[in-house]
Amino acid sequence: xxxxxxxxxHGNAEALARAGDGADALVVLGDLIDFVDYHHHERGIxxxxxxxxxxxxxxxxxxxxxxxxxxxxxxSLWESLPDAASVVREAVLEQYAELxxxxxxxxxxxxxxxxxxxxWPRFAREGLHLLDGEVTEIGGLRFGFAGGAVIPPGAVRRxxxxxxxxxxxxxEFATALTALTDVDVxxxxxxxxxxxxxxxxxxxxxxxGSRALxxxxxxxxxxxxxxxxxxxxxxxRVRVGWTECVNVGxxxxxxxxxxxxx
Numbered sequence: 083x084x085x086x087x088x089x090x091x092h093g094n095a096e097a098l099a100r101a102g103d104g105a106d107a108l109v110v111l112g113d114l115i116d117f118v119d120y121h122h123h124e125r126g127i128x129x130x131x132x133x134x135x136x137x138x139x140x141x142x143x144x145x146x147x148x149x150x151x152x153x154x155x156x157x158s159l160w161e162s163l164p165d166a167a168s169v170v171r172e173a174v175l176e177q178y179a180e181l182x183x184x185x186x187x188x189x190x191x192x193x194x195x196x197x198x199x200x201x202w203p204r205f206a207r208e209g210l211h212l213l214d215g216e217v218t219e220i221g222g223l224r225f226g227f228a229g230g231a232v233i234p235p236g237a238v239r240r241x242x243x244x245x246x247x248x249x250x251x252x253x254e255f256a257t258a259l260t261a262l263t264d265v266d267v268x269x270x271x272x273x274x275x276x277x278x279x280x281x282x283x284x285x286x287x288x289x290x291g292s293r294a295l296x297x298x299x300x301x302x303x304x305x306x307x308x309x310x311x312x313x314x315x316x317x318x319r320v321r322v323g324w325t326e327c328v329n330v331g332x333x334x335x336x337x338x339x340x341x342x343x344x
Contacts, residue, residue: 083221085109086339087330089271089310090194092116093126093177097337099184107220108339111310111330112194112229112271114181115174117245120144121335127173127245132159147287166244174198174245178205185210190218194271194311195231195247215258217265223344226262226304227269230255231311232290256294267342268307274299274327278317285314299325306342 086105093116102108119126123134143152160166187209193199202212213227230248232255273279275291289312303324313332320327330340
């Protein structure tokens with residue numbers, strides 16, 4: 083059996099169309115949407131709506147970790163539009179239509195933090211399995227899926243903006259993991275809370291991993307744990323007890339899937 087695993091697609095439909103070549107199944111670990119393209123400022127939803135010059139300003143503020151200034155700048159961009167929510171929704175649906183159309187059958191997908199999973203059911207079709215907090219069998223192995231990212235402790239999710247990232251509290255994410263028992267393969271968007279897997283060496287900051295996921299790995303001892311989210315991790319793979327924990331790579335940039343054989 084051969085399964086290809088990708089994460090952090092961020093709009094790369096051309097590579098996604100080839101991701102399942104030679105495989106019995108494709109697994110997609112989220113972040114389908116290209117909201118902000120930090121390499122090509124004219125791309126992504128922000129680039130399409132506001133142009134590369136304004137995205138360049140946003141990218142600089144993010145690199146310099148100017149949190150309050152970044153929030154003020156982004157708010158000014160959205161307020162310049164008469165109906166920002168409709169503009170974002172149209173752009174998201176356009177990207178989803180292109181991305182879901184090129185996924186081969188069978189594909190098993192779970193959402194990332196830069197996704198809007200409430201929109202996914204409209205793209206459902208035969209051979210496309212959209213999973214979150216669920217277990218399914220692929221080639222005789224049990225695969226468990228949980229999507230989204232973990233919100234930092236004490237942070238408040240803002241509901242009034244035009245776009246809502248898929249963020250969960252620690253408790254919400256832990257609840258999504260409760261159904262993932264007796265699994266051979268764990269498939270999540272975020273990594274377990276292991277420093278080597280959560281630290282981004284290019285951004286020079288840690289992302290938030292899941293302690294509940296790490297606990298699940300220790301308890302259930304699956305063969306593999308696959309994830310993405312951290313684009314340039316300190317370590318691509320780390321063994322936790324019996325489990326090989328693997329960041330499958332930044333697919334938008336690499337364009338090649340991680341290959342799993344058994």
